Amino acid sequence: MLFIAVVLTTACAKKQYTVKNIEVARVEMDSTWEPVANTEMRALVNSLHAKMTEETQTVIGTAGRKLTKGKPQSLLSNFTADAIFDYASGLWKPVDFAVINIGGIRNILNQGPITLGNMYEIFPFDNRIVLLELPGKAVEEFFDSIAKKEGEGLSKNIEVVIKNKTVYSLKIGGKAIDGNQIYLVATVDYLAEGNDRMEALTKAVKITDSNMLIRDALIEYVKKQTAENKAIDSNLDNRITILQ
Numbered sequence: 001m002l003f004i005a006v007v008l009t010t011a012c013a014k015k016q017y018t019v020k021n022i023e024v025a026r027v028e029m030d031s032t033w034e035p036v037a038n039t040e041m042r043a044l045v046n047s048l049h050a051k052m053t054e055e056t057q058t059v060i061g062t063a064g065r066k067l068t069k070g071k072p073q074s075l076l077s078n079f080t081a082d083a084i085f086d087y088a089s090g091l092w093k094p095v096d097f098a099v100i101n102i103g104g105i106r107n108i109l110n111q112g113p114i115t116l117g118n119m120y121e122i123f124p125f126d127n128r129i130v131l132l133e134l135p136g137k138a139v140e141e142f143f144d145s146i147a148k149k150e151g152e153g154l155s156k157n158i159e160v161v162i163k164n165k166t167v168y169s170l171k172i173g174g175k176a177i178d179g180n181q182i183y184l185v186a187t188v189d190y191l192a193e194g195n196d197r198m199e200a201l202t203k204a205v206k207i208t209d210s211n212m213l214i215r216d217a218l219i220e221y222v223k224k225q226t227a228e229n230k231a232i233d234s235n236l237d238n239r240i241t242i243l244q
Contacts, residue, residue: 018173056117061222065230067109069102072151072162072240075101076109076122079234083221084129084214085155088186091210092131096172098186100153100214101196112230114222123215127188132204134177141200143177145169149197151240155186163243188214 002029077100085098134142145195146152147162154160161168170177187201189209194202210217222232 027178031098056115056120058116059113060116060119060219061114061226062231063109063111063114064188064233066111067232067234069103069105069108071149072220072242073154073236074102075234075236077103077153078155078236079109079232080105080214080218081153081155082234083218084186084188085157087212087217087221088129088131088184088210090128090209091212093184095131095184095186097158097183098155099198100188101191101198102151102153104188104190104214105153108172109232116219119215119219119222123213125190125214127190127214128219129191129210129212129214130187130189131208131210132185132187132201133206134183134185134201134204136183137183138200138203139172139177139183140170140179140186141203142198143170145197145200146240150230150242154239156237156239158239159241160239161241161243165219168243 014105062203065075067079068074069076081098084100085095088095088098104125105122105127106124107118109118109122143160144167146154146160147167148165150162157173159171160170161170172183182205185201185204190196191198192201192204192207194200217241225232
């Protein structure tokens with residue numbers, strides 16, 4: 001392991017600081033820095049590493065096929081959004097739809113055994129599931145942003161047709177959107193703050209925090225499916241359609 005040390009020398013004139021020179025040293029981080037090994041610390045690190053390895057390799061389910069991510073929709077983003085939809089509907093009451101940013105999904109899910117480590121690789125961020133009570137007008141604005149991005153992680157119950165990066169048609173629960181209705185939207189706190197160009201979500205009249213990490217919720221979901229002898233799978237449907 002190498003460490004680069006940067007030494008800065010500055011000169012001051014009337015409180016205006018300028019860099020006069022930069023010295024760079026290459027220092028090799030090896031055993032010479034610890035001639036006498038700390039056996040207690042090494043034993044602790046080794047035991048924690050062994051425990052972590054054992055836990056992350058624990059199998060919690062099976063993927064029926066390889067699930068990848070992408071736009072306008074994908075097997076893995078559909079699975080994730082649908083799982084959030086089901087989790088939120090069971091925790092609170094039936095939600096109208098769920099949304100997750102594809103950028104928040106950091107890996108693919110390969111066919112075969114699913115380990116805890118896989119779930120940490122796919123969902124490494126500590127984002128929490130939240131419930132938004134979002135006015136219909138804000139929902140329309142939200143789908144306008146989805147159209148500009150030509151897709152995102154949307155759940156079942158949505159049918160949006162996009163043409164020329166604009167919303168051509170939109171149905172929620174099989175019905176045209178009502179600008180005067182309050183819609184229940186399940187998402188993560190990161191998006192509820194308007195990040196990833198989803199500013200419309202900040203117009204919620206109420207936000208309820210589950211205090212549940214998306215990763216932990218998805219782990220629970222996989223375990224539940226496994227207990228019901230179901231393999232993890234997903235499908236591509238008409239939730240997002242791009243017209244040429």
